Amino acid sequence: PSIHPSHLFPFPFRRPPFDSMDAAVERLKTGFEKFKTEVYDKKPDFFEPLKAGQAPKYMVFACADSRVCPSVTLGLEPGEAFTIRNIANMVPSYCKNKYAGVGSAIEYAVCALKVEVIVVIGHSRCGGIKALLSLKDGADDSFHFVEDWVRIGFPAKKKVQTECASMPFDDQCTVLEKEAVNVSLQNLLTYPFVKEGVSNGTLKLVGGHYDF
Amino acid sequence: NLTSDFSCATKASEDHSGLTRQLLDFQHDTVDETDGGYDPFSQLKERFTDFKQRNYVENFTNYQKLAEQQTPEFMVVACADSRVCPTSILGLQPGDAFTVRNVANLVPPYEHGASETTAALEFAVNSLQVPNVLVVGHSRCGGIQALMSMKSKKDDRSSRTFIRDWVSLGKSARLSTEAAAGNLSFESQCRHCEKESINSSLLNLLTYPWIEERVKEGNLNLHGGYYNFIDCTFEKWTLVYRPGLEGGSKYAIKNRSTWS
Numbered sequence: 001p002s003i004h005p006s007h008l009f010p011f012p013f014r015r016p017p018f019d020s021m022d023a024a025v026e027r028l029k030t031g032f033e034k035f036k037t038e039v040y041d042k043k044p045d046f047f048e049p050l051k052a053g054q055a056p057k058y059m060v061f062a063c064a065d066s067r068v069c070p071s072v073t074l075g076l077e078p079g080e081a082f083t084i085r086n087i088a089n090m091v092p093s094y095c096k097n098k099y100a101g102v103g104s105a106i107e108y109a110v111c112a113l114k115v116e117v118i119v120v121i122g123h124s125r126c127g128g129i130k131a132l133l134s135l136k137d138g139a140d141d142s143f144h145f146v147e148d149w150v151r152i153g154f155p156a157k158k159k160v161q162t163e164c165a166s167m168p169f170d171d172q173c174t175v176l177e178k179e180a181v182n183v184s185l186q187n188l189l190t191y192p193f194v195k196e197g198v199s200n201g202t203l204k205l206v207g208g209h210y211d212f
Numbered sequence: 213n214l215t216s217d218f219s220c221a222t223k224a225s226e227d228h229s230g231l232t233r234q235l236l237d238f239q240h241d242t243v244d245e246t247d248g249g250y251d252p253f254s255q256l257k258e259r260f261t262d263f264k265q266r267n268y269v270e271n272f273t274n275y276q277k278l279a280e281q282q283t284p285e286f287m288v289v290a291c292a293d294s295r296v297c298p299t300s301i302l303g304l305q306p307g308d309a310f311t312v313r314n315v316a317n318l319v320p321p322y323e324h325g326a327s328e329t330t331a332a333l334e335f336a337v338n339s340l341q342v343p344n345v346l347v348v349g350h351s352r353c354g355g356i357q358a359l360m361s362m363k364s365k366k367d368d369r370s371s372r373t374f375i376r377d378w379v380s381l382g383k384s385a386r387l388s389t390e391a392a393a394g395n396l397s398f399e400s401q402c403r404h405c406e407k408e409s410i411n412s413s414l415l416n417l418l419t420y421p422w423i424e425e426r427v428k429e430g431n432l433n434l435h436g437g438y439y440n441f442i443d444c445t446f447e448k449w450t451l452v453y454r455p456g457l458e459g460g461s462k463y464a465i466k467n468r469s470t471w472s
Binding site: 034084090102 | 253286312328343346354
């Protein structure tokens with residue numbers, strides 16, 4: 001099976017000349033040292049209470065895409081947001097067997113940390129959303145796990161294909177990026193502890209889309 | 213010698229100061245707790261506008277290039293804990309690292325089947341062809357504490373079954389912790405387990421055929437990292453995999469160091 005399904009890349013994919021391993025790791029060291037001297041050491045009153053525990057107000061779902069870290073785009077400081085990042089920032093509906101990873105994160109955030117707001121953030125040029133839109137009904141998975149995962153957004157795909165049939169593919173992707181966020185927000189309500197929090201007014205659900 | 217070899221600084225943005233300047237200068241918002249009409253958007257809006265003016269606009273050309281394609285150097289698996297965003301602590305720039313965050317930075321073994329982490333590994337390694345995977349653990353991890361606290365199922369009347377099911381993926385780390393450090397305090401055992409779990413995740417990475425193949429070929433390196441926010445240190449190491457050798461000597465650690 002092809003490891004480069006063409007729908008994921010518009011042009012022939014060429015592996016760029018990456019840094020040597022040592023140089024790449026060395027850059028992380030520089031980054032860490034800068035964080036330590038310019039942020040951590042300069043704000044002891046801020047970091048001291050965080051040693052004992054975290055009390056974030058937000059839970060954030062963002063995409064794993066290297067271009068969209070929510071700490072950067074939303075200026076989130078250490079301690080503010082319990083953050084899950086996965087392909088296409090998806091929240092599957094409640095399923096004990098298949099999605100314990102996401103389930104445990106939501107459970108921990110809502111029940112133990114008592115976050116006040118859950119934010120689901122999609123973004124432009126999302127490869128996962130593009131893969132979802134490109135799925136052929138009934139075709140074999142050439143990208144098995146990725147396609148299995150992005151199928152979570154299938155209701156959104158159906159909606160976009162119906163309502164935006166005449167749009168060019170890229171515009172459909174943009175709509176799907178947002179509609180998939182809505183599917184995730186709906187899926188959040190299938191978790192009993194989320195539903196309860198929303199009904200009580202102790203929990204708010206927010207959707208977002210970052211266009212870079 | 214980083215200063216004499218400038219080519220290694222040119223990959224993404226070599227200037228880390230934008231992100232750290234942002235973190236440094238940012239005025240800590242206080243939310244008016246008595247305001248019943250609290251709008252969750254307003255605080256985020258200010259932050260985003262700040263990001264756009266001070267980061268996006270300044271680095272517009274970079275962002276335009278990134279919009280065409282991402283070619284990250286790393287895939288990072290980090291914890292969802294609000295205190296340990298790898299972008300912040302490692303000064304990662306947009307485009308540097310495809311980043312998965314889950315509870316206790318766990319990588320399930322291949323046999324576990326479909327999961328969000330498995331999909332991300334498939335995409336990052338097969339499609340993006342990242343040359344490095346870095347699993348980052350941290351101090352005072354609630355997920356690892358839950359793993360170490362787990363009682364047998366019949367004794368555990370907690371309704372939090374999701375957390376239990378997920379952190380159980382780290383049970384081999386718990387077992388080796390109890391063997392190596394069972395006589396130490398619970399907190400020390402948790403510290404030990406946080407690091408054991410990183411190694412267990414690294415070994416789990418090798419259970420994925422497409423990962424094992426690339427590691428054998430020398431096209432993919434697997435690294436562990438441990439962020440200790442009590443004393444602000446970062447320990448890192450690289451996994452060595454020698455499939456030709458038998459038993460335990462197949463695996464070794466190299467390049468271990470602590471940044472402080």
